[in-house]
Amino acid sequence: MTNTNTTPEQPAVPPLPEQPPASPVPAKKKLSPLTAGILGLVLGAGIVGGAWAITANSSSEPDTFTLEGTFALMEDAVDIGDSCGGRYDSGYDDIQEGTSVTVYGAAGDVVATGHLTNGEKALGTCTFDVAVEDVPKGEKFYKVEVAHRGTVQVSAEEAENGEFAASLG
Incomplete structure (x- = not known):
């Protein structure tokens, strides 16, 4: 008869490395305030221009x-x-x-x-x-x-x- 009250032996956990492994994706660089401002200006102008083009070309009758x-x-x-x-x-x-x-x-x-x-x-x-x-x-x-x-x-x-x-x- 075997004893079922005993816990089987667990494998040993390998020790954690002292430094995390290198990520395959390079870390993101932060945008400079000037670059972020120019990007925001270009996107904003594009959105406003697109909205203007849509409303200017709509075929609704004048009021x-x-x-x-x-x-x-x-x-x-x-x-x-x-x-x-x-x-x-x-x-x-x-x-x-x-x-x-x-x-x-x-x-x-x-x-x-x-x-x-x-x-x-x-x-x-x-x-x-x-x-x-x-x-x-x-x-x-x-x-x-x-x-x-x-x-x-x-x-x-x-x-x-x-x-x-x-x-x-």
Whole structure:
């Protein structure tokens, strides 16, 4: 019979070396502050440039449009230099090239401003071009006012399609 209460003899553990063995991977060198700064600058510029390129080439529609159309002064129109406008004593003397055009949103707030341009007189009527840039999209309708003469309401579709038309007199 064998004694099972005895522990078998263990192999001897070799002693640890006094110096660790040489690593097959060389130790990493620390970057100098100047090198780290230049590397950070180059990486940062690359990220910003990449983001700019992606957003610049995106095909999303602009959030604004140019409201275009015409405004006609139907009476008391006279030639004014290369343009036309209201006769000085007619009550329409504020209507001429450069007269303000204000666009209001559905809530009544001013959303964009512009002015009358390219006045042309024909058959006693002075017709101006209206082009108000940077009108924000998203309103149900717009109201357009020339000078202080009251507003004309246009649907969002008409406004965005350049279908504004109004007259006075």
